[in-house]
Amino acid sequence: MLEIKNLHAQVEGKKILKGLNLTIQPGEVHAIMGPNGSGKSTLAQVLAGRDAYDVTEGKVIYNGLDLLDMEPEERARAGVFLAFQYPVEIPGVNSTYFLKAAFNEVRKHRGEAELDAIDFLNLVKEKMKVLELPQSLLNRPVNEGFSGGEKKRNEIFQMAVLDPKLAILDETDSGLDIDALRLVAEGVNKLKRPDNAQLIITHYQRLLDYIVPDFVHVLYDGRIIKTGEKRLALDLEERGYDWLLAEYRSQTTETPSGLVGAR
Amino acid sequence: MTMRPSTEGVVTGSDDAFLASYEQLESRDHGVVPPWLIALRRAGIAHFGELGFPTTEDEEWRFTNVGAIASLPTHPAHSWDNPQPAARELERFTFGQMPSIRLVFIDGCFTPSLSSTELSAEGVEIHSLKNALQANVDWVQGHLGRYSGADKNAFVALNTAMVEEGAAIRILPNRRIEKPIHLLFVFNTTQRGASIHPRILIVAERGSDARVLESYECLQEGETFTNVVTEIVMGEGTRLEHCRLQLESKRAFHVGTIHAHQARSSHLITHSISLGAKLARVNINPVLDAEGCECTLNGLYVVDGGQLVDHHTAIHHSKPHCNSHEFYHGILDGKAQAVFNGKIFVRPEAQKTDAKQTNRNLLLSDEATIHTKPQLEIFADDVKCTHGATVGQLQDEAVFYLRSRGIGKDAARRMLVHAFASDIINRISIEPVRTELDQIMFDLFEREPGV
Numbered sequence: 001m002l003e004i005k006n007l008h009a010q011v012e013g014k015k016i017l018k019g020l021n022l023t024i025q026p027g028e029v030h031a032i033m034g035p036n037g038s039g040k041s042t043l044a045q046v047l048a049g050r051d052a053y054d055v056t057e058g059k060v061i062y063n064g065l066d067l068l069d070m071e072p073e074e075r076a077r078a079g080v081f082l083a084f085q086y087p088v089e090i091p092g093v094n095s096t097y098f099l100k101a102a103f104n105e106v107r108k109h110r111g112e113a114e115l116d117a118i119d120f121l122n123l124v125k126e127k128m129k130v131l132e133l134p135q136s137l138l139n140r141p142v143n144e145g146f147s148g149g150e151k152k153r154n155e156i157f158q159m160a161v162l163d164p165k166l167a168i169l170d171e172t173d174s175g176l177d178i179d180a181l182r183l184v185a186e187g188v189n190k191l192k193r194p195d196n197a198q199l200i201i202t203h204y205q206r207l208l209d210y211i212v213p214d215f216v217h218v219l220y221d222g223r224i225i226k227t228g229e230k231r232l233a234l235d236l237e238e239r240g241y242d243w244l245l246a247e248y249r250s251q252t253t254e255t256p257s258g259l260v261g262a263r
Numbered sequence: 264m265t266m267r268p269s270t271e272g273v274v275t276g277s278d279d280a281f282l283a284s285y286e287q288l289e290s291r292d293h294g295v296v297p298p299w300l301i302a303l304r305r306a307g308i309a310h311f312g313e314l315g316f317p318t319t320e321d322e323e324w325r326f327t328n329v330g331a332i333a334s335l336p337t338h339p340a341h342s343w344d345n346p347q348p349a350a351r352e353l354e355r356f357t358f359g360q361m362p363s364i365r366l367v368f369i370d371g372c373f374t375p376s377l378s379s380t381e382l383s384a385e386g387v388e389i390h391s392l393k394n395a396l397q398a399n400v401d402w403v404q405g406h407l408g409r410y411s412g413a414d415k416n417a418f419v420a421l422n423t424a425m426v427e428e429g430a431a432i433r434i435l436p437n438r439r440i441e442k443p444i445h446l447l448f449v450f451n452t453t454q455r456g457a458s459i460h461p462r463i464l465i466v467a468e469r470g471s472d473a474r475v476l477e478s479y480e481c482l483q484e485g486e487t488f489t490n491v492v493t494e495i496v497m498g499e500g501t502r503l504e505h506c507r508l509q510l511e512s513k514r515a516f517h518v519g520t521i522h523a524h525q526a527r528s529s530h531l532i533t534h535s536i537s538l539g540a541k542l543a544r545v546n547i548n549p550v551l552d553a554e555g556c557e558c559t560l561n562g563l564y565v566v567d568g569g570q571l572v573d574h575h576t577a578i579h580h581s582k583p584h585c586n587s588h589e590f591y592h593g594i595l596d597g598k599a600q601a602v603f604n605g606k607i608f609v610r611p612e613a614q615k616t617d618a619k620q621t622n623r624n625l626l627l628s629d630e631a632t633i634h635t636k637p638q639l640e641i642f643a644d645d646v647k648c649t650h651g652a653t654v655g656q657l658q659d660e661a662v663f664y665l666r667s668r669g670i671g672k673d674a675a676r677r678m679l680v681h682a683f684a685s686d687i688i689n690r691i692s693i694e695p696v697r698t699e700l701d702q703i704m705f706d707l708f709e710r711e712p713g714v
Contacts, residue, residue: 048663048667049663049666049667050663051663052659071666071672072663072666072667073666073667073668073669073670073671073672073675075667076666076667076668076669077669081667082667084664084667087664088658088660088661088664090661090664090665090679090682091682091685091686092679092681092682092683092684092685092686092689093665093678093679093681093682093685098665098668098670098678099668101670101674101678102665102668102669102670103669105668105669105670105671106669109669141682142664158668162668162669
């Protein structure tokens with residue numbers, strides 16, 4: 001489904017991704033962990049098409065398409081969804097209006113008819129229940145005045161409505177209390193199917209108690225330095241990153257630049 | 264009664280034409296209207312004579328050249344004998360037949376057949392100004408021209424010299440008027456220089472609560488001139504929401520001035536929405552003249568082509584413990600120009616003043632120009648005054664967020680421009696007005712081209 005080959009990316013001249021490789025098959029859940037500054041969010045933004053990031057080398061193939069050649073909206077319509085780490089507030093844009101516009105764009109792309117207002121509202125209400133979001137949210141501007149937890153739940157709610165093939169969750173767990181975390185995880189798990197995949201970016205192991213990954217990758221200095229199963233996440237929780245970084249440094253002759261160690 | 268302008272009157276192109284209009288009114292009304300009104304007009308024309316039309320040398324008019332107004336062959340708009348429009352032609356100006364007390368002015372003349380049958384209702388007394396003057400209603404005489412400052416502003420002076428028609432509204436003590444009072448001014452004529460000088464007096468008696476809407480429209484495009492003055496007198500503990508919508512012809516000239524005088528614990532909310540006219544200048548001057556007053560000034564201007572829109576607001580904090588909030592948004596395209604000047608005066612005795620001013624502008628073209636200037640003059644030491652002005656393009660993060668959900672780049676941008684306007688429109692409490700303006704913004708920004 002997704003094949004990232006030797007991806008290099010920079011922002012304002014600063015190299016952040018330095019040869020990242022990752023392959024995701026349909027039905028899989030992958031977790032990416034790593035210390036601050038390792039490039040986790042950059043990866044998410046590059047995959048979604050944020051133009052502030054320059055891709056200098058490498059390829060990303062998504063279901064046979066050259067993902068990097070597509071506009072952000074084309075990626076979204078083709079089934080790529082990014083749950084933002086910091087969802088932006090958009091005063092003046094009504095949540096229902098926005099979501100209906102997005103939803104119909106995705107349907108149009110799939111060759112499906114647009115849903116009428118009533119059917120759309122029914123669908124939306126059903127998805128909201130899962131995430132225990134108040135219906136009043138639909139009449140409010142996008143993310144405006146939402147609490148931190150509401151914003152994150154709103155991202156997963158949008159994901160549920162848009163039904164993506166590849167969902168990328170960028171630190172969706174940060175800033176959530178345990179109840180909200182459980183709701184978010186439940187929402188994500190409900191969307192799991194044999195024909196779609198999830199890429200979960202997280203700083204903590206906590207979320208992975210609820211969303212069980214098939215693979216855990218450690219991202220450090222713009223590269224994946226270790227891949228394991230769920231057990232790896234628990235090891236990182238117990239022992240931190242230092243042991244892994246030491247192991248990595250002893251293996252490589254190259255000295256990683258930039259940030260050292262976990263904070 | 265309809266007059267035919269003399270040929271000389273039409274072609275004269277200077278202050279003289281305005282003086283001629285005054286003299287015509289004066290000779291016609293001599294002995295018909297009360298002497299105090301004659302005196303008021305005389306004082307107005309004297310001030311106008313002293314002040315003359317401002318030039319760009321004048322700091323208050325630096326960016327707004329009114330030379331084109333001064334050289335208009337001005338004449339009362341009703342001088343031309345146009346057939347009166349049918350009620351259905353005006354339907355589009357009624358916010359979907361919004362229940363309201365409506366006074367319709369065609370080419371500046373109050374037209375009872377198109378207005379609400381009963382003007383005065385439970386708790387409110389309303390007259391067309393002409394009727395009020397003829398009947399010599401005492402509270403009109405008591406307030407008219409009291410606060411408007413005809414000695415300082417040439418357009419106010421001119422309006423005062425031409426005081427004839429408009430509206431006089433008095434909200435009785437402790438009454439809440441549910442229906443909006445809608446003053447609808449429609450140009451029917453398209454004659455170059457067709458001018459109206461409406462005068463509006465709103466007296467809110469102690470503890471009352473009302474909403475007044477002024478809208479300026481035209482049936483056809485014309486090089487017309489509106490010079491309106493609104494005087495608002497707010498008693499203790501009153502609340503008044505005032506909304507002015509300027510949707511005139513893109514060839515028109517429009518000058519509007521609002522003076523508000525606020526007594527203790529009163530709350531004034533004004534909205535100034537300016538979309539039309541080739542040149543529009545709006546002055547809003549609230550005086551917070553007692554403790555515990557509050558005023559909220561909202562504004563939205565959307566201009567393109569060669570339009571110029573200028574808002575000058577001056578909030579006078581004269582007494583302690585008053586709050587003012589000001590939110591102005593502007594959207595400029597083409598070669599449009601906009602001016603925002605926000606003055607806040609805090610007198611030495613006005614301690615504990617809390618004043619906040621924001622002016623945000625979106626420039627959609629490289630050729631559009633905005634002159635924005637906060638001007639705070641603070642003479643008290645225990646106050647909180649903040650101001651902020653931004654000029655820019657759309658926020659990249661917001662555009663990206665919408666695109667990341669599948670919405671196309673162009674659609675995302677249009678949605679956000681609309682939203683920027685909605686942020687101000689949503690502050691209007693009159694639902695049908697909000698809905699209508701929102702639709703106008705949708706048509707302007709979001710409707711697919713060619714659909």
